[in-house]
Amino acid sequence: MSADFRTCPTTGLKVHAQADRLIKANAVVGVVALLIGGIAALLLLLTRWQVVHLLPADWFYRLLTVHGMNMLIFFILFFEMAILYFASAVLLNSRVAAPRLAWFSFWLMVAGALVVEWTMFTGRADVLFTSYVPLRATPWFYLGVILFAVGALLVVAIFFATLIVAKKERTYTGSIPLVTFGAATAAIIAVITLGHGAAIYIPTFLWSLGIGNVDAQIYRLVWWGLGHSSQQINVAAMVAVWYLLGALTVGSVVINEKISRIAFTLYVLFISMAAAHHLLVDPGLPPTWKVWNTSYAMYLAVLASMIHGFTVPAGIELGQRLRGYTKGLFEWLRRAPWGDPGFSALIFSIIIFGFVGGITGVTFGTEQINIIAHNTLRVPGHFHATVVAGTTLAFMGLTYYVIPLIFRKKVAFWPLARIQPYLFAAGMLIFSVAMTFAGTFGVPRRHYDISFAQAPFDFQFSPAVDLVMTAMAIGGLLAITGGAIYIAITVWSVFFGKPLEAEVKA
Amino acid sequence: MHTGIQSPQGVWWKPVRGGEKLWVGIAFAWCLVLFAMMPLWHLRGGQNPSGIRSKVDPQAFMARTQEFIRTYQVGTENGIPVVEPPPGSDIYLMGMMWSWQPVLRLRKGAQYTLHLSSFDVNHGFSLLPFNINFQVVPGYDYGLRITPTEAGDFRIVCNEFCGIGHHLMIGRVIVVDESEPAAAGASSGAAIGGGNL
Structure with missing residues (x-):
């Protein structure tokens, strides 16, 4: 039994061999999906930048579908599956409950993803990420999504089962750590999410x-x-990763467990209502429904993010002060490990998620303001700040710890790794803000040609649009460079990296 | 003191102190301000997305739009009929792969009830350069009370993906000054449908 565990020399945690392998497998597949989505991102960017206008129309919409599915579903969920195994088995010194089922779920998700990739690349599912009915894709597309979702749901079940196993086998004392608690809220939201998925994809199939x-x-x-x-799974998982990265990089402390856990609970209770944001200018729903739901019932989920936006930096400050950086108001910040990509990624993730993503989202989550934002580039401007500069950047920062702690390899190309979060964050910031500005001029999202070259009527956007679209292209290219460096570092470290020695067998 | 990856021992339900308490209070107060804004704007604001909502069969909406076109047509442009409805009337705009039917000629300062729907898939109504956007969903009639406030030549761009020709889907709205005479052939006053006769 104990031979199945190793002791991590850095954290002292006991790591179950199955947890190790499951985390590796899910993380690797996640990065492959990121690579596919990233190549699509480059081609899409070079098409929307009208100066280049690279792709033909059919491939533009096809790769837009590919980009959405790979980034928002495959990359991020595989990575989150890895986080669920880490937050349950590793942080609680426990074994993974039902490892055979875990592997079955993993392969089910891979199979579902492959089916979806096949339908998309062969042009059988040019319906974009949202696949709004009555646009019709091949039944295989919906079936692939369903298989993938069932796999993910099984992993969530294994996560909860592992929490129970750890409790029963007394692998830890006291309460579960805050990061595990945060991951548990992400898992609960995942159940709600996948329930909706089943409710709509099965009838659509x-x-x-x-x-x-x-x-x-x-x-x-x-x-x-x-x-x-x-x-919202991403938001809860990202905030859990914020606390995790704070602990790993500067030993940041939890100021008040009660407040942080209440904030996570607010996500569970109120965040599902946020779906109503997308329906503010829809014909089928009454204004009372829209107002109540888009305010997440009094913005209580926004309150949760505002609380974490305070407690995470405050915990970092206190952690730094406990380590002796106590001079003046800002020594803790000045002397922070800015060359540690885990730390810089954490800070940029908090800032861009909160200030750009949060403010844009809450603004056009207002019913009346949504009239001037719906389906314009303001919308992708917003969610690239939240899910890319926020969640993805936090996950990238975490990777620089996963490589030595789980894969037990040295991070390759370290000088590049040090600047990678800066490059990616700067690029995404320019990209998101430029998209948002373009949206305020009414530039539509998901649109192949805003010069309307072959359309029956002409239309000329304000000349300022050319400027912001160029800024968008420059920001996007910077971010894609940062993303390419991340993938190069990850792949090289994992497959060809120098192994770390000094391993203690339990 | 412990980090987020360590298990807290004993009771962690402890009172909140100083700065953190103040921040939660400020944040909650701000959330309440945001919460009040949307209902208040329904009472005070000039632009609301509420509208008159009803379900409609796409075929029936097509029939209504065609009757509307027959009644008020004043011309044709790029193969799309141009209509000039009288002020105060119900006007119809239908999205279909990949055009907006018909071209509307409206009068500045007059009130209309604009009915939006789709014959096939989802479309996006985006009035440019004003940047006013609504979702157009097949099977649903979105009735919006509108008053053109500016004369000019406007475009309706589709901003919901609707298939390979999505980017070619662009319509036109012309708003003329109050003083301008009606286009030749424009009738006035006739109600649409006539079901109440």
Whole structure:
């Protein structure tokens, strides 16, 4: 039994061999999806930048589907599966409950993802990420999504089972750590999300086979229960990673467990309502429904993020002060490990998620303001600040710790790793802000040609649009460079990196 | 003191202190301000997305739009009919792969009820350069009370992906000054549908 564990020389945690392998497998597949989505991102960027206008129309929409599915579903969920195994088995010194089922779920998710990739790349599913009915894809597309979702749901079940195993086998004393608590809220939101997914993808799958009908408005309503809630899994997981990175990089402390845990709980209770944001200018829903739900019932989920936005930096400050950086107001910040990519990624993730992502999101989450934002570039401007500069950047920062602690390899190209978060954060910041500005001029999202070259009527956007679209392209290229460096470092370290010695067998 | 990856021992439900308490208070107060804004704007604001909502069969909406076009058509442009409805009337705009039917000629300062729907898939109504956006969903009639406040030549760009020709889907709205005479052939006053006769 004990031979299945090793003791981590850095953290002193006992790591179950199965947890080790599951984390590795999920992280590797996640990075592969990131690579596919990233190549699509480059080609899309060079198409929307009208000066280059690279792709033909059909491949533009096809790769937009590929980009959305790979980034928002495959990359991020595989990575989150790895985080769930880490936060349960590793942090609690426990074994993974039902490892065989865990591997079955992993392969089910891989199979689902491969089916979806095949349908997308062969042009059988040019319906974009949202696949709004009555746009129709091949039944295989919906089936692939369902297989993937079932796999993810099983992993969530294994996560909860592992929490129970750890408790029963007394692998830890006291309460579960805050990071595990945060991961548990992400897992609960995942159950809600995947429930919505089943409720909409199963009828849509049947409809694609010619059985029954799916109402276009109800599809939008239920689909966003999946589409937006899945982003809330990311938010909860990202905040858990903030606390994790704070602990690993500067030994940041939890100021008050009660406040941080209440804030996580607010996500569970209120964040699913946020799906209503997408339906503010829809014909099928009354204003009272829109107001109540888009305010997440009095903005209580926004309150949660505002609390974490205070407690995480405060915990970092206190951690630094306990380590002796006590001079004046800002020595703790000046003397922080800015050359540690885990730390710089953490800080930029907090700042860009909060200030750019948070403010843009809450603004056009207002019913009336949504009239001037809906389906313009303001929307992707917002979510690239949250899910890319926020979640993805935090996950990138975490990778620089996963490589030595789990893969037990030295991080390759260290000088590049030190600047990678700076490059990626600067690029995403320029990209998101430029997209947001373009959106305020009414530039549509998901649009192949805003010069309307072959359209029956001409239209000329304000000349300022050319400027912001160029800024968007420059920011995007910077970020893609940062992303490419991340993938190069990760792949090289994992497959060809120098192994770390000094391992203690339990 | 412990970090987020260590298990807290004993009771962690402890009172909140100083700065953190103040911050939670400020944040909650701000959330309440945000919460009040949307309902207040329904009472005070000039632009609200509420509208008159009803379900409609796409075929029925197509029939209504065609009757609307027959009644008020004043011309044709790029194969798309141009209509000039009288002030105060119900006007119809239908999205279909990949055009907006018809071209609307409206009068500045007059009130209309604009009915938006789709014949096939989701479309996005985006009035440019004003930047006013609504979702157009098949099976649903979105009735919006509108008053054009500016004369000019406007475009309706589709901003919801609707298939390979999505980027070619662009419509036109012309708003003329109050003083300008009606286009030749424009009738006035006739109600649409006539179901109440």
